[in-house]
Amino acid sequence: MxxxxxxxxxxxxxxxxxxxxxxxxxxxxxxxxxxxxxxxxxxxxxxxxxxxxxxxxxxxxxxxxxxxxxxxxxxxxxxxxxxxxxHAPGGTPAPSWxxxxxxxxxxxKLDVHGARFWRPVIKEKWAGFSARQARRVLTDWQLTEAEPASSVQICWSKAYGGQIPGTGNPETETPADVEARNPLGCGIVNLDMPSDQAPVAAPQITLPGETLNWREQVEPQGxxxxxxxxxxxxxxxxxxxxxxxxxxxxxxxxxxxxxxxxxxxxxxxxxxxxxxxxxxxxxxxxxxxxxxxxxxxxxxxxxxxxxxxxxxxxxxxxxxxxxxxxxxxxxxxxxxxxxxxxxxxxxxxxxxxxxxxxxxxxxxxxxxx
Incomplete structure (x- = not known):
């Protein structure tokens, strides 16, 4: 041939x-x-x-x-x-466009946002009258305001998805589970994460007008x-x-x-x-x-x-x-x-x-x- x-x-x-x-x-x-x-x-x-x-x-x-x-x-x-x-309209940094x-x-059509994060909400809880000190407990996650940006990379790493916290086991070399619709993404959090958890990157690419709730899954967009x-x-x-x-x-x-x-x-x-x-x-x-x-x-x-x-x-x-x-x-x-x-x-x-x-x-x- x-x-x-x-x-x-x-x-x-x-x-x-x-x-x-x-x-x-x-x-x-x-x-x-x-x-x-x-x-x-x-x-x-x-x-x-x-x-x-x-x-x-x-x-x-x-x-x-x-x-x-x-x-x-x-x-x-x-x-x-x-x-x-x-690229932000007019080249002027903006939180979203x-x-x-x-x-x-x-x-x-999609909305893009500057860097934003899920911030852990930590409260102190007492185990009882006999407890000597309060225990720090992660009780909620709050979404920070988007930071102004002049450009945002359109990449699946900035959409909803990624690793699922609390899965996998390093000792047995078992990999963490991932969001099957977008294994590269970000923004999945839960209340089982440690109380000293740093803020977690939240999705920067969403459907127009879409609001995020950390308790709810959303469709990855890109x-x-x-x-x-x-x-x-x-x-x-x-x-x-x-x-x-x-x-x-x-x-x-x-x-x-x-x-x-x-x-x-x-x-x-x-x-x-x-x-x-x-x-x-x-x-x-x-x-x-x-x-x-x-x-x-x-x-x-x-x-x-x-x-x-x-x-x-x-x-x-x-x-x-x-x-x-x-x-x-x-x-x-x-x-x-x-x-x-x-x-x-x-x-x-x-x-x-x-x-x-x-x-x-x-x-x-x-x-x-």
Whole structure:
């Protein structure tokens, strides 16, 4: 199997078993672009390399996911994610403000806050008349006012979640339990913590208008990529039991759901896929533009599969729009196609831009290179 890539972007073709054990072909493309205020994204002069594996900021269990592998076989929708900082309006430090991310019709708004903490409330209690001194007891937690900030990192470590106090055992090397929806987060406290407990960082990223109560769980909020073992993805992974091991392995379980491959927050998965040419706007997420506005490029990609008495075209789906504004204004777009290819042999795959002609009727269409 040969891939002829006529695009300025890195691409790869690989084989993948389907649910029945037949072989498919997956063609995956990663393009690096640059934000231009009020205009369509421009192709970056330097393209990021193909992403062979998930990339993390340090330890995968302690740092956020920065890039999802391009060996992902399929996605049912378009992931929209953001890496970078929220910037206070006008650059003036503020305790809280709102940010927004919109691509096409899909949008999400969040409140961001400067550093704030759960402060322990300690009271003295006497055990009885015979007690020689009062016992210090943690009786409540109070949320401090947010400190003014000019920027706040939009990272899962600043959203609700993290380790659950009182779990784990260092002596037996048993790790602490974590909030499965966001193992990297902060803000979980309880009354079983020691009376000399220092203040605990509280979530700085919340839904608009959301108030915190330390006794109540809240849904972790963010714009970044989600790791495969977090609940929003893991719940779709299927059942790996003895029946799977004896009857299905190495195929995926019968109850595997392709939504597992989506790496964005569930609120930021566009179904059906975006097609290109959608406009976007990011509010208070760019260091230079309070409202960073632009448009996705109107690019349609196709792959021609020729060989073994077949000559067919397949359109690639735009399945990822990833803003990485930590250091510059780059935006990564990913495209993917998956189609049956039981016999690869001398098959030739030609990857190129295509023009999609309007269909004569609802069931007809044409792809022209």
């Amino acid at each position: 040969e891939l002829i890539n006529r695009l300025p972007f890195p691409a790869i073709a690989f084989r993948q078993f389907d649910a029945n054990g037949d072989l498919d072909c997956v063609v995956s493309v990663r393009g690096t672009f640059v934000h231009r205020q009020g205009e369509a994204l421009a192709i970056a002069p330097k393209q990021e390399d193909f992403q062979w594996e998930d990339a993390y900021d340090g330890d995968p269990h302690a740092g956020p996911l920065l890039r999802q592998t391009d060996l992902t076989p399929e996605k049912v929708g378009t992931d929209i994610t953001f890496l970078g900082n929220a 709102q940010v927004g991310l919109r691509v096409g019709e899909l949008s999400k 714009l970044g990529l989600v790791s495969p073992w977090w609940r929003s993805r893991q719940q779709h992974a299927g059942t790996y039991d003895e029946a799977w091991l004896n009857e299905r392995h190495p195929l995926l379980p019968k109850d595997f759901d392709a939504r597992f491959w989506q790496s964005a927050h569930p609120d930021l998965v566009a179904i059906p896929h975006l097609t290109g040419d959608e406009d976007y706007q990011l509010d208070h997420l760019h260091p230079s533009f309070a409202l960073a506005a632009g448009r996705l490029p109107g690019i349609s990609l196709g792959v021609r599969c020729a060989g073994h008495e077949r000559d067919e075209w397949y359109l690639l789906s735009l399945d990822g729009v990833h803003f990485d504004w930590r250091n510059d204004s780059r935006v990564m777009l990913t495209w993917r196609a998956r189609f049956p290819l039981q016999e690869a042999g001398e098959t030739s795959l030609t990857l190129t831009r295509v023009q999609v002609k309007a269909a004569v009727d609802a069931d007809a269409g044409e792809v022209v290179a």
